[in-house]
Structures are given as C-alpha cells and as structure tokens.
Amino acid sequence: MAFQKEVLRNLAKGIPGQLASLNPTVYDTNNFPAGKNGVTAGLAVWADYDTGVYNNAGTGKPLGIAMAVMNYASCFLTERGSMKIEPGKTVTVIKRGDVYVDTTTAAVPGQKVFVNNSDGTFSTGEAGATVAGGTETDFYVVEGGEPNSLILISAWSNR
Numbered sequence: 001m002a003f004q005k006e007v008l009r010n011l012a013k014g015i016p017g018q019l020a021s022l023n024p025t026v027y028d029t030n031n032f033p034a035g036k037n038g039v040t041a042g043l044a045v046w047a048d049y050d051t052g053v054y055n056n057a058g059t060g061k062p063l064g065i066a067m068a069v070m071n072y073a074s075c076f077l078t079e080r081g082s083m084k085i086e087p088g089k090t091v092t093v094i095k096r097g098d099v100y101v102d103t104t105t106a107a108v109p110g111q112k113v114f115v116n117n118s119d120g121t122f123s124t125g126e127a128g129a130t131v132a133g134g135t136e137t138d139f140y141v142v143e144g145g146e147p148n149s150l151i152l153i154s155a156w157s158n159r
Helices: none
Strands: 044-048 053-055 064-066 093-096 098-103 112-116 122-125 134-143 149-154
Touching: 044 064, 098 122
Parallel strands: none
Antiparallel strands: 044 053, 064 093, 098 149, 112 122, 112 134, 134 149
C-alpha cells in the first residue's frame, strides 16, 4: 500500500474520469467488464465485441472514457491508490459529456482531443491534425492546462 507523501492546501478540481458538470452525460449501455489487462479510469476505452470486454487500447476512434466510479473502490481497483479497474469488473464508459482527463500535451480551450491508440492517453491539437499513433475524438478542450496536467474536455461544445 502506498503511503501519502504530500498534502496539498488547495482542493483538486477533479480526478481523471470524473464528470465535471451537471450537463447531460451519455453512457455506453453494453456494461462490459474490463479485459485481461484491466482498464484504467480516466483513459480512453475501446470495446471488443467479439469477447465482450473493454480495453484501454484499440484501433480507430475510441468508444469513450472509463469513468472514475469510486463506489466500492477497494473491491474494484487492482491496487490501492490506483485508477486501474480489475479484469472482469464492470466498467462505466462515458460516450459524451464533460469529463476531466490528463493530457500529455499543453491544452488550450477550443482544441480537439486526440487519443493514443496503444495506451488510451490523451493529447490535444487542432481539428483535422495528424497525431502519430493517435486518433481524433469527438471531445474538445474546455479548460486547458500544461502538459501532464488535468484538463476539462467536452463532447457537447468546442468552448
């Protein structure tokens, strides 16, 4: 078990995979479990319809984002302090909505969100841009940030 090493004085605005508003949210209705490698909440998710599981890697546009549902966290997460959902546990997938995610690049409001198809991480860029190993999603940056920081994205609006 990890031991807390830092105490922040300000509240965090959210965690990856957390809903960021009361705007409507659309969820995937398949309710598949996590695949053999588990699924990390806050990352992109692809559905494997042949085996009926979700994975954090795939081809083409992802189905959505694994929601950080922390009910019964100690039962569903692979290790304490982790966002990894155990293989075989149900994953809630957000298809449209306002969500917090981590970005690997600097993010500016209005940019499109791209996903790395090999690990489900997010980056940002101009609409229609080519990102090596990545795919453009339906999400836009609403609140930007520095590389490797938490940003707010939405599939409802580009601002």
